[in-house]
Amino acid sequence: MKAAPLHRALMNRSQITPKLVHTGQHYDVRMSAVFFQQLDLPEPDYYLGVSTGTPTQQTAEIMQRFEPILIEEQPDWVVVIGDVTSTLACALAANRLGIRIAHVEAGLRSGDRTMPEEINRILTDALADCLFVTEQAGLDNLRREGINPANVYFVGNVMVDSLIQHRSKASRVNSVRAFGLQSRSYILATMHRPSNVDTQTGLGRILQLIDCASQYRTVVWPVHPRTRANLDKLGLLTQLDTSSNVLLLEPQGYLEFLNLMEHAAVVMTDSGGIQEETTYLRVPCLTFRERTERPVTIELGTNQLVADLNPETARLKLVELLAGRVKPSQLPPLWDGHTADRIVDILVKANEG
Known part of the structure; x- marks a missing residue:
């Protein structure tokens, strides 16, 4: 859901050649293949097939299988999304090779370090060269952790991009x-x-x-x-x-x-x-x-x-x-369906600079 609007926005730029890597972490057909079909994502350029094992085993296996792809492709950026095992593993592999990392959905913190996702988020943000934030709390967290604010961008939520595009x-x-x-x-x-x-x-x-x-x-x-x-x-x-x-x-x-x-x-x-x-x-x-x-x-x-x-x-x-006793609500800032475009604009400018 988060990769689809990004991939679409990247494909719309003539100066960019995106390559899609599926690690295989979410391997159930009903939780992976059907999403590619419904979200109009193409077949992945690379499928790593890492579908089993403990998080530690998956991290190691993803790094081993992703590294040769990075060496072959020599990308300008590796864009990782969210907080799953694949997010951290791919960021680690890119960092080892000196390839710049962009983290989409950066800065989110629960404060609960017993959650594997929390550790993935913290470590990925520490490695990232460009951090894309969905809400004000993300900016506050990254500032508190000493992340260079020049590398942090409040762009909105790519999940909402997908929702808006596919709602009808x-x-x-x-x-x-x-x-x-x-x-x-x-x-x-x-x-x-x-x-x-x-x-x-x-x-x-x-x-x-x-x-x-x-x-x-x-x-x-x-x-x-x-x-x-x-x-x-x-x-x-x-x-x-x-x-x-x-x-x-x-x-x-x-x-x-x-x-x-x-x-x-x-x-x-x-x-x-x-x-x-x-x-x-x-x-x-x-x-x-x-x-x-x-x-x-x-x-x-x-x-x-x-x-x-x-x-x-x-x-x-x-x-x-x-009973209908629901508190008033409003949409968070920049949850407007244009987050992916803002992210791609920033990556293009960073590459030109």
Whole structure:
């Protein structure tokens, strides 16, 4: 979702030849290939195929497979996005070869260093030559960490670029109608973070949350492969299969999920990106995490945190939201669909300089 608008903006510049590298980290067909198709991304120029192993093993393998490509291509820039294992691994490989690094979505911090993503963000920003920030908190964090402000640019959010470009297409897909739902008649849920889904305690609380929410509305839950595997391993999947007001789905394509999200009464999630998308769509969002690295979604948007997966706290907030007691919200600055163009303008000028 974040690479597509960037690749499109790069392709529109005659002086740039972009090359797309897919590390293979997100390897499920329903969570990778379908996104390429729906977002009109071309086949990757390079596919590294690093799909298994621990984060440490994946980091090492990505670096080993990415380095020969860098040596062959000799790029002016390596653009990395977000905070996943691939982000840090590719930044490390580029740094070793003295190739400039641009980090898209720089400066986000949750303050929780037990999250692998937090370490990825901090280290990637320390290596980057050009840091593209989505919100004011990113500028504040980078300034506090001593990053040279001359290398930092407040450009907006590429995730929103994708959402704006594909919103009408998602409406035509109309997954809401396809699943027999009506707008605002259901709660959309997603859960995938290891801290929530890798233990029996965490999964037990999630099932409590889903059961609680289903007392008020139909709960539509596209189940992440990691979450489904853990539910199955712990023998918890049957509890959901017997619930009459919970609709379990396979992972959805980008367009299908966007349509479901836009028409939900409330979204319950532990995702980072969904906090941003619901803020843009002005759909109430309950995020089941202690902290968020995207504070603007709380300050200006529709997002609220629910710490420690507490079912009673969630129930009280859910009742408020379903009753229409939603706080006023507004769009964060520069979340306007033109972020990718601003990024490419800055990279072109940096290269000319």
